[in-house]
Amino acid sequence: MITAHSLTKRYGATTAVDNLTFEVPPGVVTGFLGPNGSGKSTTMRMIMGLDAPDSGSALIDGRPYRDLPWPVREVGGLLDAKAFHPARTARNHLRWLALTNDIPLSRVDEVLDQVGLTTVANRRAGKFSLGMSQRLGIAATLLGDPGVLLFDEPVNGLDPEGIRWVRNFLRALAAEGRTVFVSSHLISEMSLTADRLVVIGRGRLIAETSVADFVSRSGRGAVKLVTPDRAEFIVALSAAGAKVVDDDGGSLSVEGMPASGIGDLAAREGLRVHELTPISASLEDAFMELTADEVEYRPSTMAAAAAPAEKE
Amino acid sequence: MTQAIQTAPLGHYRVKHVARAEVAKMLTLRSTAITLGFTVAVGLLVTGLVTNAALHHGPDYYLGFDPTQAALTGLIVAALSGGVFGALLITGEYSSGTVRTTLAATPRRPVLLAAKIGVTTAAMVVFCELLSFVSFFLGEAVLSGGGAPSAALGSPGALRAVLMSGLFIALLALMSFGFGLIFRSTAAAIAAFVGVVFVLPLVMHGISEPDVRYLPTQILTNSVMATVHVGPGGIIRPLSPVVGLLLMVVYAAVVVAAGAALFLKRDA
Numbered sequence A: 001m002i003t004a005h006s007l008t009k010r011y012g013a014t015t016a017v018d019n020l021t022f023e024v025p026p027g028v029v030t031g032f033l034g035p036n037g038s039g040k041s042t043t044m045r046m047i048m049g050l051d052a053p054d055s056g057s058a059l060i061d062g063r064p065y066r067d068l069p070w071p072v073r074e075v076g077g078l079l080d081a082k083a084f085h086p087a088r089t090a091r092n093h094l095r096w097l098a099l100t101n102d103i104p105l106s107r108v109d110e111v112l113d114q115v116g117l118t119t120v121a122n123r124r125a126g127k128f129s130l131g132m133s134q135r136l137g138i139a140a141t142l143l144g145d146p147g148v149l150l151f152d153e154p155v156n157g158l159d160p161e162g163i164r165w166v167r168n169f170l171r172a173l174a175a176e177g178r179t180v181f182v183s184s185h186l187i188s189e190m191s192l193t194a195d196r197l198v199v200i201g202r203g204r205l206i207a208e209t210s211v212a213d214f215v216s217r218s219g220r221g222a223v224k225l226v227t228p229d230r231a232e233f234i235v236a237l238s239a240a241g242a243k244v245v246d247d248d249g250g251s252l253s254v255e256g257m258p259a260s261g262i263g264d265l266a267a268r269e270g271l272r273v274h275e276l277t278p279i280s281a282s283l284e285d286a287f288m289e290l291t292a293d294e295v296e297y298r299p300s301t302m303a304a305a306a307a308p309a310e311k312e
Numbered sequence B: 001m002t003q004a005i006q007t008a009p010l011g012h013y014r015v016k017h018v019a020r021a022e023v024a025k026m027l028t029l030r031s032t033a034i035t036l037g038f039t040v041a042v043g044l045l046v047t048g049l050v051t052n053a054a055l056h057h058g059p060d061y062y063l064g065f066d067p068t069q070a071a072l073t074g075l076i077v078a079a080l081s082g083g084v085f086g087a088l089l090i091t092g093e094y095s096s097g098t099v100r101t102t103l104a105a106t107p108r109r110p111v112l113l114a115a116k117i118g119v120t121t122a123a124m125v126v127f128c129e130l131l132s133f134v135s136f137f138l139g140e141a142v143l144s145g146g147g148a149p150s151a152a153l154g155s156p157g158a159l160r161a162v163l164m165s166g167l168f169i170a171l172l173a174l175m176s177f178g179f180g181l182i183f184r185s186t187a188a189a190i191a192a193f194v195g196v197v198f199v200l201p202l203v204m205h206g207i208s209e210p211d212v213r214y215l216p217t218q219i220l221t222n223s224v225m226a227t228v229h230v231g232p233g234g235i236i237r238p239l240s241p242v243v244g245l246l247l248m249v250v251y252a253a254v255v256v257a258a259g260a261a262l263f264l265k266r267d268a
Helices: A040-047 A090-100 A106-114 A130-142 A160-175 A187-193 A211-218 A230-239 A259-269 A283-291 B015-027 B030-053 B067-071 B075-096 B098-105 B109-145 B158-183 B186-207 B209-214 B216-224 B241-265
Strands: A002-011 A014-024 A029-033 A055-060 A075-078 A148-152 A179-184 A196-201 A204-210 A222-226 A243-246 A251-255 A275-279
Touching (some): A014 A040, A040 A148, A090 A130, A130 A160, A222 A259, B075 B216, B186 B209, B216 B241
Parallel strands (some): A029 A179, A075 A148
Antiparallel strands (some): A002 A014, A002 A055
16 A cells, blocks of 8 residues: 655655645556656655655655565565666676575576576676566566555556556456556556556646546547448438537547447438447547646747756 | 554654665675776775885985885775775765655654764775785785895784774765765866865865875875974974874764764755
């Protein structure tokens, strides 16, 4: 369990994290969602005791990170895929890390195997691709078999297979009863991985809720209709009370009538249907709607008071 | 609450755990072997060249000649590479991002710092003492082989000079480690180290010649390495070996303390 209470971090005049309060419960994957520069990484660094908050607190099972007796055995954090010395081999990187917390060195080969790096264990980690580096970072988080795991943008730079691997992996960790907290700016990824969401913008909490809730909160369902009989459909659907928008590219977007209703109507009217797809409001739509005012770096607004660059 | 996935040992991580990890870190970097290997090779080469150049001179040359000091000259190379080594032990962590992994694994910074300083000091003392003895024996072998005046460990002041020289280089490396803590960047830390150790004496010569004796390189070559003080002596009157060494302890302590103060309160 991770609890953040009134967490605040300022860099000069900029407030990177602003009075943030949220909980990350065990047993589910909690997504940490926000636009770039919204304070996700800063928040994660404060949870892991790397940065000190200006006020408020972040606790791991009720304790500040710095008070944990065996941090690596309690928390696994992947905040930076390249947080290892490039000249050291993957195995040697994990070995010193194991020594810090008196973890049996046999764990090193176990976790290397778990992430699929056994064959490159004796290669210098600096030669690794971003995907391999991410795997090494994930191996490091597993080393102490911790109950709490934090991942900052773990799928960045991964190929589709790697992304799927991480996704299943995170879900498996949560299913084992662990606390899993994953940040991302990739909304579609979060919709597949996370059960719960903590959404922030400009360092402030926007929502703390389940993914389903978050989507339905902003959702209006629509149905995509592809047909050669567009004009006839527009007349018929409008007459039936549905709202029809003629999308560019030859499809119609129908609101106010479910796909089944449209199909029935087509049968009655003898109109041809080539495709009928319900479009539920995506997490992306919900996110854009909620964070519309909270995006720090937006093209064309030319934010004059540039905040210090934050690594995401 | 989070269920216990595994059972951790009682107690908590201590300096000994972190120290073991720091030793493992040091031994698994090629830069360690390269830096120390370079130091041995070039240091001994310098000692060989300097002692060889002291052969076959007239009797006047050997008036005030200090065979111990000559045989330890190679340690000046170690002063430079020891400085590089000391700085890299911490700046290498910052430049690669390893420091965040380190601090996440052992977040109590005083514990981490104690382990790092302990391991750095121990490693440098052992290495520099070994190098100091090897350099001494090599130099004396060259001198005695060429028929020039030479010293043995039993000669007055010789053992003291050999032991203190190794210790002195270790202190220089520790000071450089302190610069690494302060600047967190390899280039800046090494620039500061070279500035203080190798550039400042040149500047000081122009400002206040007698005060050059308080500077590390002067202490090393003319107080710590030397066993013979003969002749009229210039404007620079060397400090006694003990005073010189203690002054170096103060220098290293001040820089490391400043670095430690920053390290303890700075965000990673």
